[in-house]
Amino acid sequence: MRNSRIFEVFEQRKGKRTSLYTQNLVPGKKVYGEDLVTMEGVEYREWNHNRSKLAAAILKGSPNIGMRKGDTVLYLGASSGTTPSHVSDIVGKKGFVFALDFAPRVVRQLVYLCEERENITPILGDANKPDTYADKVCLVDVVYMDIAQRNQEEIFLKNCKAFLKKEGYALLAVKARSIDVTKKPRQIFEKVRKVIEKELTIIDSRILDPFEKDHCMFICKKK
């Protein structure tokens, strides 16, 4: 087990591929059936890159994901908590994650996760309407968004404007297929890039093939 380029993310060769790991905040507990590895008394959770776009982006070579120990993260589109659990590992006990999702069905799953981990809290809300949950969050260091909506870049900018601190990082996973199925993914990514460039500085963008088809991760910084 050795450190990867990313803070608090570890890597290890597993067969032909490199696998990513994060240090388990709640030793002994699995979140989604992932492997647990103990080395020198420290327990790590394997980060499945086929299920998490953030892990895929790291494996594709993102130099920086903007999250560090102690950061506060607003996670939009948390779903049942696969990736948020790793984000919670990364920010550690001193950090905090606001995990928001729209569907009651998956938030129910998320609540169980939050009760196990003291640094992550669930919010049932619509990311398209930041005003409705402004009383449930605080200003954050990082915004991460992974929602499959038509106007995802618009929602992303709205949230960054309202809740992201100055010079904070913002990550956006774009799903080309949910913006327009008729256009080529690359065209859509270019369009999205142009829109978010107006308000944020884009540090890096990674197309997530072959882990996620037609997805792209944008890593930005607030001006």
Next chain:
Amino acid sequence: MTGQAKYRFTNIISTFIFDADFNLIDKGEDIKGKYKEAVKPEGRALYNILKYFNKPEYLKQFYKANIKITKRAIKESTGKDNLIIQAVNSVEDLKVIANKLAKRLREWYELYNPEFSRSIADHARFAELITLKSRIELLKKTGISESASMGADLEQKDIDVILLLAEEIKAIYKTKVNLEKYINTAMTESCPNITALAGSIIGAKLLEHAGSFKKLMLMPASTVQLLGAEKALFRHLKTGARCPKYGIILQHPLVAKAKDKAKAARMLADKISLAAKIDYFKGDFIGDKMRKELGAKIR
């Protein structure tokens, strides 16, 4: 040194009063009346106030409050439409399971009495009859004598296990009927117009595809028309293949029997979309009238 109260901000933790430099002056649940001059923060002020709350002690409070609020929100989010959707999904699942088990039952039972199994097509009726009557009685119906039958003479204990499976299948069919009854009453109760227009099962299936009652209500008629034909629709958009003309509503007798199915589907979808809006806002019952009009128009 704190100045005059300028901003009042309420969040899930409490109500807070800040001065112009964003220093905290006061907090508590019942201080709203005390600082009448304080205003709701907006823009930059809101940014600075949100920044104030990024502190470990507040994060802990956010943690507790949010879990509590979210739990309650989840509890309140369950409506009649969720129940109907689950019921209609169960009916679909039961259909698949019953079919699969019935096929197995026939395969098994045919070793003992193939001629009778061949003579009756309906699975539910078949399972019912073999548990009620003996082989001789059943064979009489088909007009074949026991000695001419191809069925093996099995011991009673071998027959009994077959009948055990038959009982199970009977129960599944019974559950299905009960669920359909439930869907019918629930649909009539919560969306009378849709039910009158489309029938309870088709209405429930539309609900299921839309995801929730609210989503169905917000859908335009053209979307309602194609609910259930998503695969064909996206194939059309992606590759330019011919576009679908109807989804679930093809199951509706008016559309299925119509000569111009596309036209009938359009008209029906239009009315269903209207009915959904009436039902959502608890409007008058005009489903019968709409159905009659449609019946006269569609031929």
